[in-house]
Amino acid sequence: MIVRCRPGIGAACALVLIVTCSSVQAQVAVRADVVHTMAGPTITDGVVLIRNGRIERVGPAASVQVPRGYREIRARVVTPGLVDAHTVVGVSGYLNQPHDQDQVESSAPMQPELRAVDAYNPEDKLVEWVRELGVTTMQTGHGPGALISGQTMVVKPVYPLRSTAILVPEAMVAATLGEDAFGSEGKPPGTRSKAVAMLRAELLKAMDYASKLEGPEDKRPTRDLRQETLARVMRKQLPLMITAHRSVDILAALRLAKEFDIRVVLDGAAEAHLLVDEIKAAGVPVIVHPTMYRSTGSAENLTQEAASILRRAGIHIALQSGFEGYVPKTRVLLFEAAVAAARGLTFDEALATVTIDAARLLGVDKRVGSLEAGKDADIVLYDGDPFEYTSHVVGVFIDGEQVSTQVR
Amino acid sequence: MSRVVLTALAAVAMLNLPRAVLAQEQPHAFVDARIIAVNGSDVAQGALVVHRGKIVGAGASVSIPANAVRIDARGKTIMPGLVDTHSHIGGGSGGDASAALQPEVRLLDSFDARHSGLRRAVAGGITTVNVMPGSGHLLSGQTLYLKLRGAKSLDGLLITTAEGRIAGGIKMANGTNPLRPQGGAFPSTRARSASMARDLFIKAQAYRDKMQKAGDDPAKRPTRDLGMEALSEVLEGTRTVHFHTHRHDDILTALRLAKEFGFTPVLQHVSEGWKVAAEIAASGAPASVIVIDAPGGKLEAVDLSMTTAPALQKAGALTGFHTDDYITDSRFFLRSAGLAVRAGMSREHALYALTMAGARMLKLDSRLGSLEPGKDADFLVLSGDPLSVYTHVEQTWVEGAKVFDRAVPGDRLVAVGGYGASRNETLHTHEEGR
Numbered sequence: 149m150i151v152r153c154r155p156g157i158g159a160a161c162a163l164v165l166i167v168t169c170s171s172v173q174a175q176v177a178v179r180a181d182v183v184h185t186m187a188g189p190t191i192t193d194g195v196v197l198i199r200n201g202r203i204e205r206v207g208p209a210a211s212v213q214v215p216r217g218y219r220e221i222r223a224r225v226v227t228p229g230l231v232d233a234h235t236v237v238g239v240s241g242y243l244n245q246p247h248d249q250d251q252v253e254s255s256a257p258m259q260p261e262l263r264a265v266d267a268y269n270p271e272d273k274l275v276e277w278v279r280e281l282g283v284t285t286m287q288t289g290h291g292p293g294a295l296i297s298g299q300t301m302v303v304k305p306v307y308p309l310r311s312t313a314i315l316v317p318e319a320m321v322a323a324t325l326g327e328d329a330f331g332s333e334g335k336p337p338g339t340r341s342k343a344v345a346m347l348r349a350e351l352l353k354a355m356d357y358a359s360k361l362e363g364p365e366d367k368r369p370t371r372d373l374r375q376e377t378l379a380r381v382m383r384k385q386l387p388l389m390i391t392a393h394r395s396v397d398i399l400a401a402l403r404l405a406k407e408f409d410i411r412v413v414l415d416g417a418a419e420a421h422l423l424v425d426e427i428k429a430a431g432v433p434v435i436v437h438p439t440m441y442r443s444t445g446s447a448e449n450l451t452q453e454a455a456s457i458l459r460r461a462g463i464h465i466a467l468q469s470g471f472e473g474y475v476p477k478t479r480v481l482l483f484e485a486a487v488a489a490a491r492g493l494t495f496d497e498a499l500a501t502v503t504i505d506a507a508r509l510l511g512v513d514k515r516v517g518s519l520e521a522g523k524d525a526d527i528v529l530y531d532g533d534p535f536e537y538t539s540h541v542v543g544v545f546i547d548g549e550q551v552s553t554q555v556r
Numbered sequence: 557m558s559r560v561v562l563t564a565l566a567a568v569a570m571l572n573l574p575r576a577v578l579a580q581e582q583p584h585a586f587v588d589a590r591i592i593a594v595n596g597s598d599v600a601q602g603a604l605v606v607h608r609g610k611i612v613g614a615g616a617s618v619s620i621p622a623n624a625v626r627i628d629a630r631g632k633t634i635m636p637g638l639v640d641t642h643s644h645i646g647g648g649s650g651g652d653a654s655a656a657l658q659p660e661v662r663l664l665d666s667f668d669a670r671h672s673g674l675r676r677a678v679a680g681g682i683t684t685v686n687v688m689p690g691s692g693h694l695l696s697g698q699t700l701y702l703k704l705r706g707a708k709s710l711d712g713l714l715i716t717t718a719e720g721r722i723a724g725g726i727k728m729a730n731g732t733n734p735l736r737p738q739g740g741a742f743p744s745t746r747a748r749s750a751s752m753a754r755d756l757f758i759k760a761q762a763y764r765d766k767m768q769k770a771g772d773d774p775a776k777r778p779t780r781d782l783g784m785e786a787l788s789e790v791l792e793g794t795r796t797v798h799f800h801t802h803r804h805d806d807i808l809t810a811l812r813l814a815k816e817f818g819f820t821p822v823l824q825h826v827s828e829g830w831k832v833a834a835e836i837a838a839s840g841a842p843a844s845v846i847v848i849d850a851p852g853g854k855l856e857a858v859d860l861s862m863t864t865a866p867a868l869q870k871a872g873a874l875t876g877f878h879t880d881d882y883i884t885d886s887r888f889f890l891r892s893a894g895l896a897v898r899a900g901m902s903r904e905h906a907l908y909a910l911t912m913a914g915a916r917m918l919k920l921d922s923r924l925g926s927l928e929p930g931k932d933a934d935f936l937v938l939s940g941d942p943l944s945v946y947t948h949v950e951q952t953w954v955e956g957a958k959v960f961d962r963a964v965p966g967d968r969l970v971a972v973g974g975y976g977a978s979r980n981e982t983l984h985t986h987e988e989g990r
Contacts, residue, residue, distance in 0.1 A: 242852030273858070277850050422975060440888060443978045451973040475853035475883055483849060487888075490946045491972060537894025537945050 174548055175199050177214040178527060180226040184496070184534075186504045187518040196226060198525040201548035206519045223542060225534055227499060228519050229284025229526025231506035232481045233435045233466035234389070234415055236291040237305070239267050242274045242477050251291030251471065253298065257331055258350055260321050260381075261373035262298030264289025270309035274478050278469070279305040280552045282482050282534075282541050284526035285315065285507070285516045291471045292324045292391035292416065295343055296350070299377065300389065302510050304526070304546050312547075315512045320389040320413060321381055323347065325397035326446050344400050351408050354378030387411040389435070393418035393446040402430045413509070416470070418443075418450035424461040433464040433509050436501075438479045439487040441470060455501055456492025466506035467498075486535035498535070524548075531555075583607040584956070585620045589629035592942065594636050594911050595926035604634050606933035609955035614927035635907065635942055636926050637683025637934035637954065638889055639914025641844040642798065642824050642878035645673030645886065647980070650689020650697035650727065656734060656742045656749075657756050659726060660782035661697035663689050669710050672970070672978050677886040678704050678960040679971040681949040682879075683934040684715075686918055691729040691800040694743070694753050698786055699798060700724045701918050703934075704952075706959040715920065719794060723920070726786060728753070728821070729800035730809055731856050750809055757817045760787035790819050796919065797821040802856035804831040811839045822917045824878065826868070827860035833871035842874035842917045845909075846884065847892040862899035869905045876913035887971060894943040907942060 176198040183194030185206055195212040197204040205212055214220065241248025250267035253259055268288065269275070278286070283305055290298030302316035303309070323329075325347075330338055337343035358379035360369045369375070380386040390401040393416050405412035414420060414434045418441075420427055427434065436455045443450050451457070458465045467488060469479040481502050489498035507517025515524050525548035532539035544552040584606050591602040593614050605612040605620060613619070614634075620626070648667040651658030667687065677685060683704055689696040701723040702713040715723040730749050736742035743749040763784035770776035778784075789795035799810045799821040807826055814821045823829070823843040829836060836843055845868065851860040868875040877892040879885070884892070893906035901909075915925025924932045933956040940947040949971070952960035961967050969977050 242850070243855060243858065244853050245855065274850060274852060419975070440885060442882060442885065443973050444882065448978040449973070449975045451977075453972050453974075472853070475857055476849040477853035478850045480849045486945045490948070535945055537891060538897045538943055540898060 174550075175215070175218045176525075176545070176548065176550075177218040177220045178223060178226055178529065178545075179209055179214075179220065180223045180529070182225045183519065184225070184227045184499055185519040186228050186496075186500060187520045190496075194226070196519055196525075196527060198527070198545065198548045201525055203519055203521055203523050203525050205521055221529070221543065223529035224532055225530040226519070227282075227528050227530070227534055228503045228517055229524075229528055229544070229546065230282040230481050230485075230502045231466075231510065231512075231517055232278070232283050232286035232288075232469050232502070233506040233509055234300075234468035234470060235278070235286050235288045235478065235481075236471045237274045237278055237286065237469070237478050238269050238272050238288050238303075239264060240291060240471065240477070241269060241272050242277075244474070244477055248272070251289075251297065252293040254294065254332070257294055257329070257336060257346065258296040259294070259298055259374070260296045260377040262290060263318065264299050264301035265314065265317050268301065268303065268309075270303075270305070270307045275305045275307065278478060278481065279544060279546075280541065280554045280556045281480050282528040282544060284528070284544065284546045285510075285512065287319055287510055289319070290322045292322070293328055293471075294324060295329045295337060295346060296321060296323045298322060299386075302512055306546055306551060315515060316510070318377075318380075318386060319510065320387045321377060322389050322391070322415075324391040325400055326392055326394050328391070328393070328446055340396060340400070344404070347404065348407070351378065351382070351404070351410070354382050355408070358382045381410050382408065384409075384411050387413045389413045389415050391415040393437075393450070395419040395422055397446075398423055399426065402426060402432065405430060405432060415468075416447065418447035418454075420463075421451050421454050421457045422449070424457065424463070427458070428461050428463055433466070434458055435468050435509065436465050438468060438470045438484040439491060440479070440484060452487065452491040455488045455498070459493065459497060459501075464505065464509060465501060466509045467501040482534065482541070486537075489535050495535070583612060583621045583624040584627060585624040586627045586629040586632075586634055586937070587620065589937075590633045591615060591927065592633060592635040592907060593927040594908055595928055604927060604935060606935075606953075606956050609933055609957070611927055611929055611931050611933050611935075613929055629937060632950065633938040633940060633942065633947075634927070635936050635938065636911040637924070637936060637952065638681045638910050639876070639918065639920075639925060640677065640682045640685045640879050640881070640886065640889060641822065641876050641914045641917050642846075643673075643677070643682075643685045643687050643881045643886065644690070645677055645685065645881050646671045646687050647673070648687060648689065648700075651693050651695075654741060656693050656752060657695040658693060658697055658783070659695055659756070659786045661689070662724075663687060663697055663700050664710070664722065664724070667700065667710050668980065669708055669713060670980055672980050673881060673886065674704055675960075675967075675970045677881070678706070678952045678954075679949060679962075679967065680879075680885070680887040680889045681936045681938075681952055682886055682889055683952060683954045683959075684915070684918065684920065684924055686725065686798065686878075688725075688727045688798060691727070691733040694729060694734045694749055695756070696727045696729070698724050698795075699727050701920065703932075703954055704959060705954050705957065717794070721794070723918070725796040725798045725822070725918075726790060727800070728797050728810075731800070731802050731806040732854065733800065746806070746809065750813065753813055754816065757787065757791075757813070760784055760791060761817070764788040764791050791817065793819065796917070798824050800824045802827040802854075802860075804828040806856070807832055808835060811835065811841060814841065815839070825880070826864060827857045829864040830861050830867040831859070833864075833867040833873065836868060837871035837873040842876065842913065843868050844876040844878045844914070844917060845892075845896070846878055846880050847895050848884070862895055865896040865906070865909065866900035869901055869909070874913055874916060875905070876909045876917055878914075890942055890947070890949070891945075894945065897943055903943065910942075
């Protein structure tokens with residue numbers, strides 16, 4: 149039963165009202181000096197109406213009548229909830245102790261069968277941290293650091309976790325090429341060529357498995373979680389997200405995409421700016437490394453202008469907070485987009501890399517990524533330019549529920 | 557030629573600074589800029605005049621010498637060069653695995669002046685830096701205070717103290733980093749860490765006492781001990797202990813040690829400083845804060861908060877910032893102040909923390925840290941407000957010489973990154989393209 153928050157429905161309902169109005173069913177009108185919808189021009193003095201967890205209407209205050217009973221909230225600036233195209237938050241915990249580091253299982257170099265949902269801890273402090281800083285949807289799960297580390301999921305950073313907050317339970321299969329995926333203590337892969345050979349051999353097996361799955365019922369193979377997952381990659385149901393920083397590794401990733409006719413998403417890609425034509429021709433999207441990522445090791449040749457260079461070339465990009473092995477344990481998506489806006493992207497382009505473009509890249513743009521009627525009511529409120537160091541996030545809504553009132 | 561001039565020429569030759577000399581022959585006046593002097597008030601439109609590596613004047617009513625090279629800085633903001641009180645640029649090392657306390661070891665003996673980190677630092681506006689060995693020891697060695705003059709050898713970067721010594725401090729640490737579960741030469745508990753440090757300082761006191769008693773009689777002096785010599789300087793107040801410490805109880809332990817042996821350390825990191833801000837302020841110890849994007853990553857940083865810097869400042873402690881490069885990138889050092897303001901610090905204090913506070917922590921505040929006549933001409937030309945994300949460091953000047961210019965392709969490469977930007981062998985000399 150839905151109890152609407154309409155005044156004058158009797159004292160008996162008062163208690164129910166309080167509960168209901170703070171839950172998913174609340175009806176809210178957010179009025180802001182500036183509304184960045186990411187689905188058309190920016191609105192000055194705009195209103196976003198939220199009803200039953202969805203966006204009901206967006207428009208200038210002059211033309212949008214706020215219905216009676218809606219809780220009214222004011223803010224200087226409003227954007228869609230931020231979409232982090234790639235993180236390990238909730239899987240690589242904030243304590244950074246062995247017991248909360250589930251992003252890479254090091255017992256074998258390739259374990260595509262590992263699901264993110266089986267490791268994701270929605271109560272981790274960093275889940276709350278990124279939520280309070282505006283992230284309302286994220287691709288998280290197995291991280292870089294193994295040839296195939298496992299799967300990812302697309303989830304909203306809510307606690308407690310509800311099933312509807314998991315947008316895509318099995319989103320991508322995470323692979324890594326280059327020195328970052330080399331085995332420890334002499335375990336394979338120990339070279340780049342070996343790593344690619346191992347991946348190709350595994351994909352050949354999956355191809356075979358996939359074709360048997362389509363054969364006569366009596367000849368179907370025994371269930372094999374690993375091959376089932378890779379068969380979905382072969383059928384283009386799951387993209388292979390390949391973390392590759394150096395040019396040689398990016399080219400290897402593009403070769404794999406072509407050879408096996410699979411969907412590849414490039415991740416990190418510190419040297420993508422050197423291979424713009426190749427990436428463009430391959431039609432592969434890039435989840436660009438965080439703008440302030442450390443330029444060391446395999447990422448030594450990164451540029452803070454990567455997002456701008458790739459976007460200008462017409463490559464579909466999104467930004468990420470990425471994986472961090474030490475301090476800080478996560479980067480802040482909003483801060484990374486902010487610096488991208490100061491390194492060649494326009495304000496709108498930078499915001500798109502962490503909203504609508506990221507949602508499209510993750511295949512969840514029908515639900516999130518912009519402020520449009522019918523979409524999930526995921527909204528972030530600010531007291532100034534969202535990208536300025538000295539501005540604050542002052543409120544976050546997920547599915548119409550205010551999940552943060554912190555000033556961050 | 558007088559002896560003074562000869563000495564000066566020798567010093568210049570040693571410093572490897574031909575360009576610096578050229579830049580200083582004539583006064584340079586940066587006119588119509590917004591001036592943030594740090595020790596004075598902001599001026600919306602004023603000038604900075606520098607000559608022979610020193611500041612001649614800064615502000616709204618500075619007289620510009622007739623022979624000055626005038627540089628139109630309309631629309632730009634000029635502020636003092638940044639002081640980073642804790643960095644690891646230069647690829648230097650400290651003590652090895654043989655002992656937990658190694659005061660005799662100098663970072664000086666392993667520093668690479670051609671390390672790419674130095675160029676990233678000037679691209680971020682850092683002109684003075686305390687380069688330290690790591691925190692895996694209770695005492696990992698002697699640190700170096702450097703001016704990033706663009707010299708390609710260490711001698712050209714050194715600072716000489718009033719006592720004629722190479723400027724630098726000493727690095728100590730407590731908390732988890734120096735602990736080794738297997739023990740051995742290293743502690744495996746916090747209390748053992750503290751007792752080992754106390755033992756060392758008791759020895760240092762005895763050494764210092766013997767030295768004092770011996771007076772001018774070399775026969776009565778103890779055998780020279782490099783570590784004890786450095787610690788004697790700590791006890792005499794001429795060498796500063798830079799104390800890596802995160803958790804609030806570890807901070808108090810560091811202050812307890814310092815009080816017992818009568819020195820004033822600079823507290824470094826102080827992730828939980830917000831919990832003991834009043835105690836830090838009461839101790840008189842300055843604190844240099846690392847501004848990190850998220851809590852966690854290590855057990856003693858789980859309660860790290862961006863509110864530490866404003867809390868310390870409001871409690872009355874001298875509060876500064878550092879990069880801990882590579883933990884945070886030197887190119888984003890200005891951002892520390894921006895995020896501290898986000899967390900509640902006043903704008904003036906945040907800019908002071910980036911400059912004067914660091915200068916005071918390194919005891920170089922009579923020479924640098926603000927735009928005041930007589931001080932070293934260490935300054936930045938910024939494209940806009942120092943606390944804005946959209947602002948770039950356009951030029952960095954050290955002692956009147958330009959050491960970074962974003963308009964020069966090689967410098968721009970270092971500032972934003974790209975192929976070869978992180979190579980230690982520099983791709984070009986600074987004179988190219990100018």
